[in-house]
Amino acid sequence: MQDILFDFLSKYITLTEEEKNSILSLDIFHSIKKGTILLKEGQRTKESYFVLKGCIRAYYVIDGEEKTTAFYTEMEGLTPPCVISKTPSEYYVSCMEDNILIISNSDMEVAVNGKFPKFETLCRILSEELLAKQRIDFDSFKTSSPEQRYLNLIQNRPDLIQRVPQHQLASYLGIKPQSLSRLRARILEKKS
Amino acid sequence: MQDILFDFLSKYITLTEEEKNSILSLDIFHSIKKGTILLKEGQRTKESYFVLKGCIRAYYVIDGEEKTTAFYTEMEGLTPPCVISKTPSEYYVSCMEDNILIISNSDMEVAVNGKFPKFETLCRILSEELLAKQRIDFDSFKTSSPEQRYLNLIQNRPDLIQRVPQHQLASYLGIKPQSLSRLRARILEKKS
């Protein structure tokens, strides 16, 4: 389990045994059951989540309706905006599956960053990379139609279509479940 | 001019005179004429841009059509994804107005980060903050209609509506210029 994490980190920085042990001593690995809600609207938290196994979802409740805006799967991490802005959360985070997560909190990160500058470099690189990736996702969302977005999703994250209920996928694509259903039928139609 | 920058930075970290001079010696301030294209599709670059005065725009050319995805105005900065991924750029960046920009390049940043750990902290904090802000923008885009997006824009960046041509605003909102025109007429209709 730790190996998965350290393999991932080794792509960015080289850690000594001491540093690895320092991470492990923080007791950040957690098994979380499907359906668990990690964060609720209005709640204050300092926790970040990193998925080693499973899938978590971020969603808003607007006019009583769930609006899913993000899914995080293996080797993806989420620091809720409310952790950065130090305000109550605007959304929910819940577990789609039984998960193995790394849960860290920002106090902890500040402490570790102070002790090992290498971690600060790691955090900077990860943030910058994530920022660039998210920028591209946003641009692609803006410049394409719902149908094209769905086709892109099939290309880029085919697993999601299997793991996740259609109505959540729909709002992830910025449309209603009925429209996704119709759009899928339309695509099948075209293929034949 | 330098003061604008250091005032901004002072919100995040405290710099010594030595550190300030070290920044100034890099010769990063540039006056750039309206219409200048800072980055073209296919081009490789290591440059980041930070707007002290003016407005720059990022846009794709898809099927011969410009698709504007972002505007950056005073105290906003852009590191093109291609700088992070070290690949040719997928989009263009151009100047909407006569600008005063800070142009830095990533080699320079690596050097400064190595010399002053404080800069690394600054970069990390700015990236994390920007990531959170952009996440919220993306979520809000996904969960709202074109009309609502336009109303949000009036609330959040009223200056843009004045400074920027409608047809560029339209693609920024994910729609066609004609739709924006119609949508504006519809809103006026409702008000009366």
Place this chain on the structure above:
DNA sequence: CTGACTCGTTCACTTAAGTTAAGAAATATT
């Protein structure tokens, strides 16, 4: 086993965005 609920799909209808075209208004060019 049964009734309640969720989920995905389909349908008919409404609403809004895309498309194509035309023209007015503002800007830039010569």
Place this chain on the structure above:
DNA sequence: AATATTTCTTAACTTAAGTGAACGAGTCAG
């Protein structure tokens, strides 16, 4: 100043998404 060119708006028509309702399949709880 006259002529292009770009920008914005309007209109008619097409296409696709939103809405409300209904239905069957599967899931859950009593």
